[in-house]
Amino acid sequence: MVLQQGFTQDCCEEEGDSSDWDEPENELRTIRGDSTAVGFSNVHKGIRQSSWDVFVECSQAWRTGILFVIVPMFSNVLRLNSPAHMSRWEQVQKEVKATDTYHLTETELVFGAKLAWRNSVRCIGRIQWSKLQVFDCRYVTTTSGMFEALCNHIKYSTNKGNIRSAITVFPQRTDGKHDFKVWNPQLLSYAGYKNPDGSILGDPANVEFTEECIKLGWKPSRTQWDILPLVLSANGHDPDYFDLPQELVLQVPLTHPTFDWFEKLQLRWYALPAVSGMLFDCGGLEFTAAPFNGWYMITEIGCRNLCDVQRLNMLEPVALRMGLDTRTPFTLWKDKALVEVNYAVLHSFQSRNITIVDHHTASETFMKHYENELRLRNGCPADWVWIVPPLSGSVTPVFHQEMAHYQLKPSYNYQLFGHALSRRIKATVLYATETGKSEMYAKKLNEIFGHAFNSQVYCLDDYDISSIEHEALILVVTSTFGNGDPPENGEVFAQNLYALKMNDSSGLTNGHDKFSMASSKSFIKANSQTELACQHTERRLDRLESLRGSVSDVMSEDTFGPLSNVRFAVFALGSSAYPNFCAFGKYVDNLLGELGGERLLKLAQGDEMCGQEQAFRKWAPEVFRVACETFCLDDDDTFLEATIALKSPTLSASTVRFMETKAEPMDAGIIEFIIFLIPTSTFVKKINKKIIFKCVFLSSALSKCHNKKVSTCNVAGAFNLHGDNA
Incomplete structure (x- = not known):
């Protein structure tokens, strides 16, 4: 703190x-x-x-x-x-x-809101902190009340172009279940629509949020400049959307003082930058809905919103209109075009008497504020990366000022939908690896479960074993090293898990003690003993089996353990070339079951020698589906979105390297090869339609791709290096 x-x-x-x-x-x-x-x-x-x-x-x-x-x-x-x-x-x-x-008094709230702006490390315009207008709306109880308050906020702050800084504060967080929330990152923003061909209409930064608005029932016009509705939640209830009146939103058409063609680009931007997704932390209280605004600096619109590649990406179209050579960076076409776009933004706002500040003036006023803070408070927290403008940085005074980045309270903090995630069921993905393959699968699994769960991924070596009893869902992806050994970063976890099974709390270790079960023989023996024991007991650890058991069976002592509230699933990687296939994965799966965990799916195994990728692609969506059913999160759309992550990337210029090739006449050998592969009737039919088959030898294709000579050789023999005769 x-x-x-x-x-x-x-x-x-x-x-x-x-x-x-x-x-x-x-x-x-x-x-x-x-x-x-x-x-x-x-x-x-x-x-x-x-x-x-x-x-x-x-x-x-x-x-x-x-x-x-x-x-x-x-x-x-x-x-x-x-x-x-x-x-x-x-x-x-x-x-x-x-x-x-x-509860804060109104005076304390006003003082805290101003102080939070004063403490904001990323704001270059803090010299105005004492002039913040605070609207105390802690009496509001409904989304319609929130919407009315926000409309008043926008109207007051816009002030016909003479922008005034303001903040509206809604009720504070209580138990975390009755939060007030403005889901929009900004009160004013443009919608973004993804077209079937992959292109974006509108602002690419808001594509996902736009889709959520449409799911709520919003009917957009689908134009380049649709203002998004306000999505509001009150007292922990489901969100509602509200269309903003068009007359409330002041938009500025962008023109250039010397380039007449700039107006034909039909660019515009709204005049009021109102941040609405941040949390106001004041006096130990959290205000989850507290939108506030200042006014624009030209680079926020000209550099970031209009010219960033991930936003409207207007840099190259403007450069081409200017007649600049965009084929080489030596012409500095990006720099020239960027200056003109910012000049157009400044001209457009000033010609309409709408408040905006250039980056040079903003930098100079910040330096005055910085000096005042050093004198009054012996320091001024600032994030250099955010304070220095994205245009002409080195010619502004803030570029040369060393800054200290530290956090003061009260403050405005990014929420990043953290509270929304906290309402989700927690899923923990654990992995142990020697080559990185398990880590890759674990991260892919984490991506899938992130569509419905609050999913996090950890290496077994970094995981706190004391947390395992409090988990809701554990997914383990682990390989087996050598002849049945655990990967090095999974040894401590296995020892701690074994100590938990033996009810020896003193057995938990930080890795400095010798691992008593680290030998491959120990794991093989432990697995065989567990499998043998399972044949003589009727412990219902599997989810489906537990549903079939009687009440007395399910409530028997054997089904309880320290992990009785934990659901789990294990995907074990290994190589069938080794005699003790997936030994460590089996060991972890058995131990989690013996500790009382409920197994969502039986152990899945991925063989490095055959079909490991296919096994994972089959197991991952299945365990996700079962987990969703177990936690009553059945949603076909969510399942569909999650499984898309498993699909192979489409072949495009961004994922593969394309090379132009010239069509070459096929000789008789190639024709015979095609006839051998394709049924005769099909081949003749296609020949009649004058469709030409083309076949390129692999060696020829590799030679062209790598610009090196590649030769084809016959395999003289193949030997198993891990076999009995190795």
Whole structure:
């Protein structure tokens, strides 16, 4: 945690937790109290020990967060430790003890919102932080109420082109099940549609979100410049969509002062940049819906939105219109075209009296803000990569300024739909590998399960075995090394799993002790013993078998273990050239079952010598389907999307290398070869239609592809290097 304003040196020394007090004044200081690390810059003085005592008495969940707003606010108005300050402390303390949370006053909310903008490391326009207009909408309970508030926000901020910065704050997060959410990354954005030929109409950045809007029932016009609807959730309910009134959205047609043809490109952009997908973290509270806006810097539109390859990609069309040679980078055509696009953006906004700032002015004002912050707060957090403009970076003063990137609270944080994922069932994909093949399959499996689960992938060596009892779904992809041994990065996991089976908690190891079951003979013996034991018991570990058993069978003691709430499936890789095929995969599968885990599918094996890829492609969609059924996530569309990930990539210029070849006349030998492969009637029919068959020898094709001579040789003999006679 990082605290913006904090304690004096004397205060922390009394507590006995100070460290590094001899550092320079502008360095980030750290104190350690209880089990929490708190960093702060020593700016506001005079917080008495009594303030810290009140703070420590609060519950651990809030003791750090409350200070982020209340203490700085009273410090800012020079009323620190005043009766009003202490009274507020007591009020918050009582509220936290009673409800495990508290509510900010409107004054605290306004102060925190402004301070969060001041602390935003990626914003170059922070010099305006104190002028932020805060709309307190914590009283809203419905999506229609949210929509009305956001329309008022857009109208106020647009202000007929004289843009005003503002933020609208909806109710805070409570138990995580009743969140308010604006699903749009920005309040205003253009839709994107994928055409059948793979091209994109509109903004490529919004293709996926547009598809979700259509699923909700939105009926788009399917034009280049469709404004997306607002997708809102209130109190944890399902999202609703709302079309924005066209008169509310101020759009700017782009023209150029000297190039008349620029207007014919029919480019435009909206005037209000309103970020809506971020989380407002204030005073230990999380506001999941708090859209805010400033105004544009020209490079945001001219460089990123219009000219990025993954966006509208207008750089080359503009360069061609300018008559530039785009065949070689030596003409600097990209640089010239980029400048003109940004010039057009600046001209278009200014000619209509719409607020916008150029990157040179923005850089100079940021440097003034930076100097003020050094003087007032002994530091200014900034992310150099984001602060430096994407155009003419080295001629702006921010390019040459070394910056420190650290986090202060209150803050605006990226959510990345993290809360939506947290509602999903967690799936953990584990792998152990020597050659990388298991890792490749594990990542592919993780991609598939990511369509319906909160899926994460770990190497067995990096996985915390203490978490295994709390997993919902475990998928293991592992190879077998040598003559039945585990891969090196799976040894510790196997030992810890065995220790768990033996109910020996002291057996958990960090890898420094000798692995008692690391020999191939141990794994082979363990597997054979387990398989033999399974023949004499009726433990119903398989999912389908458990459904067939009686209640008394299912509830018997044998079916319970430390992993009784865990579902699992194992895909074992190996080579049948070795006598102990997939020994380690079998061992892991058996142990997980013996520990009480519910097996979704029987162990699947992929033979390196024959059909390993095909075995995985068969197993992966099947285990995904069974997992979805088990967790009641049946959705045909989701299953279809997931299985697409298993399809081989289509042959295109982006995936393979195409080479032009000249048609060559076929000799009699080739004709005979074709007749041998194709039924006679079919061949004659095609010959009658004058369709020419072409056959190129492999050696000839390889020679042309690699520009080297390739010869064909006959195999003299083949030997099994792992056989008995090797």
